Ligand SMILES: NC(=O)C1=CN([C@@H]2O[C@H](COP(=O)(O)OP(=O)(O)OC[C@H]3O[C@@H](n4cnc5c(N)ncnc54)[C@H](O)[C@@H]3O)[C@@H](O)[C@H]2O)C=CC1
């Protein structure tokens with residue numbers, strides 16, 4: 162039995178748990194969970210039978226094969242470092258944390274020294290298989306254009322001083338590099354960091370708030386010496402968290418399921 166621990170019992174953590182319980186992820190059990198909001202942890206414990214832990218330290222001491230972080234950028238350092246130090250592989254959803262190059266390097270070195278893995282799912286985007294191959298040639302440009310409904314960007318827009326009622330037409334609310342993008346939109350643009358890590362090239366990012374949009378759209382352009390990649394993905398958002406595309410959770414489910422598969426498809 163493959164044993165997992167989950168930190169963050171929101172949209173993604175709940176979805177992964179459901180897919181364990183319904184057998185989509187086979188031979189797997191959710192053994193331990195932690196959320197700073199106890200109510201959220203209690204609902205997932207009812208569904209999975211998992212032990213509710215009182216802290217990340219408590220969770221990583223359990224007998225686990227994989228710890229899944231699906232909480233927030235701020236939680237990543239603690240979850241990843243403590244999991245690795247306790248000889249557990251870790252899957253990170255809040256990939257935006259790894260825009261901090263020092264942190265990323267520290268975690269990579271730690272994973273190597275303890276012989277464990279850090280998994281970064283493709284999340285709400287696609288095309289990373291081709292981009293990873295392209296980076297063996299020369300990458301010249303990486304662009305991500307993300308269009309989301311206004312409510313999906315609500316927290317970040319309010320912090321940036323936007324009055325949401327004033328947004329009547331699609332408006333470019335951010336244009337800049339990946340590092341600035343994830344600072345301003347920490348709950349909306351983790352994908353830009355995953356893309357930049359896959360390409361080993363910092364993405365240029367544009368974010369558009371569209372009051373008529375119903376889907377989370379990500380358009381990717383990568384120019385390289387091997388060829389040009391254009392990917393456009395239009396994702397259905399989660400009802401319980403419209404910031405998050407359902408595909409992000411599906412990609413984690415797929416990754417966990419594939420760990421046990423004998424055949425690997427794609428790079
Ligand atoms: N890599 C990707 O493509 C994507 C990544 N994400 C990221 O994945 C993460 C999870 O997303 P959702 O499930 O939609 O979020 P959510 O807001 O539905 O759930 C997050 C849960 O984590 C808990 N939490 C937050 N910080 C915590 C901490 N420090 N310690 C313990 N619990 C904590 C919250 O109480 C909440 O229950 C977010 O950081 C989100 O930005 C979301 C979409 C795509």
Ligand SMILES: O=C([O-])CC(=O)C(=O)O
Nearest residue numbers: 285349350351352405406
């Ligand atoms: O789910 C999405 O469409 C993308 C997202 O929120 C993120 O990358 O943080």
